Amino acid sequence: MMTHERKRRIEGIIALTFSTLAAFLGLFWLVFILGDVLIHGVKALNLNLFLNDPAPAGVDGGGLRNAFVGQLMITICATLIGVPVGVLGGTFLAEYARGRTIARIISILADIMVSVPSIVIGTFIYAVMVKPIGHFSGWAGAIALAIIMVPVVLRTTEDMLSLVPWTIREAAFALGAPYHKVITQVVYRAAATGILTGILLSIARVAGETAPLLFTSFNNAYYSLNMNQPISSLTVTIFQYAMGPYDSWHSQAWAAAFVITIFILLLTITGRLIIKWRYR
């Protein structure tokens, strides 16, 4: 006979075992995916990958210098466009419009924008930049990524500025400083680490984006520094190479995946560490 007590205890043990298993399943996937990328990536990694341009299709050898450089340029340009807009926008919400309905609306819309499918942003940029100009371009890719960055940076900036105690601003006002001086010279300094973390995490977010680049910056088999022309990126190259028929392409795709994953995880970990250290 099973007593009521016993039934309750067994039910509890079963349920808790399942959630423990679930947690280890999550860990299992992480180890599996990262381990796979690590093993295949390290095997394919060599100096030529960074120094050489792609060999003709099907020919062994060659590297991905064009994709590394292109990815770097697109990401840097996106950061230079997206970060100022995001930081300034967040400043408006946390300072000039603090507590107003409009700040709340924009804040909610930005939260939604963070999760809007990135491929839709790619189609949008295709319509407003690629189609009128007539060809794919690095700038189109950079602006697509910048649009993805803006809401991320804007929201973290708003949150970080809101954490700065109001009394600090009042102290500055009392010295006769106008509001913009208070913001740029006092509030920004107080929130600098937080804002920087937000920027790091937003770079991590866009550095791995592929979908918005597919029909904006497109791809380029040659080494190019011209942002007005199609430019290669690591992510689009991974897509093309992994789907392609050649083994040499596959191993280069793994190597590229390895580099981009390490880069993004390092950025993410740095960001998290800063938050932990600063806002404990």
Add this chain to the structure above:
Amino acid sequence: MSETSKKSPMDMVFASVTGIASFSVIIFIIGILYVLINESSLAIRQFGVIQFLTSADWDPVKNSFGALTNIYGTFLTTILSMVFAIPVAIGIAIFVTEISPNALKGPIGIAIELLAAIPSIIYGMWGLFTLSPIMSNYVEPFLKKITVGLPFVNIIFQGTPMGIDILTASVILSIMIIPFTASIARDSFNLTPSVVKESAYAIGATKWEVVKNVVLPYSKLGVFGGIVLSLGRALGETMAVAFVLGNNHRITTSLLDAAATITVTLANEFAEADTDIYLSSLFYLALVLFVMSFITLAIAKFFLLKAERKYSR
């Protein structure tokens, strides 16, 4: 805001510049909506709304386009992945908040965040090279074998196990959304006041009963918001599924068949669209996706805000 701040002209300039920057978010949303409607107007005029959404005919050769196969694929992969992901995510959240020793909480939390940070193209590529062979060699034949005599169930596992199919895509998608759901669920669980939990323990409840009868009901708004948020993300995910879904514009009943989602169709066909009506139909698809995910995300945000208000009371 102090009176002196209004007097400085520099301050007016700075306020306007920041104001414009923050309005850019609204401009992007309205701009995307306007541009997508504008670009798809040709297809809207030719196929209408109801007909486009309900026609399963996607034929670039005949210039005949309907979105149903794409919508079907999007919903099927999303729902399946949610079914796989939600129990695991909730389990993780329960483990981290209630079971795990304190020393493990940090590492598992970090693992979840890292899983969330891995770009979707890595998931997609890993799915193609690693998961897909496992699925086609072991998992799918096994599923076929155990369902072979069962009526109805065997229909969903019909066909040759190729590994490039709805099932594989859904599994990858579920691995991708587990961290989102788990971290929101964890945050919601953490907000349950310990006094309430301790009261339940005091009257003799087991740990699982506390989770089931106190923590879950208390945090259901937040958890639900997190689930809808993940749903919104899954709807619009491109690269994780693009590798392993094939691009098959047919409505299939078997999970072992290739299919197409809106995102996969866009990724594969957008740069190749050679006629105006083809391109316009693709923009129309993007518009459908944008509206769908925007509404889903707005609902998620609504629940999360409601939860936030409840907890801060």
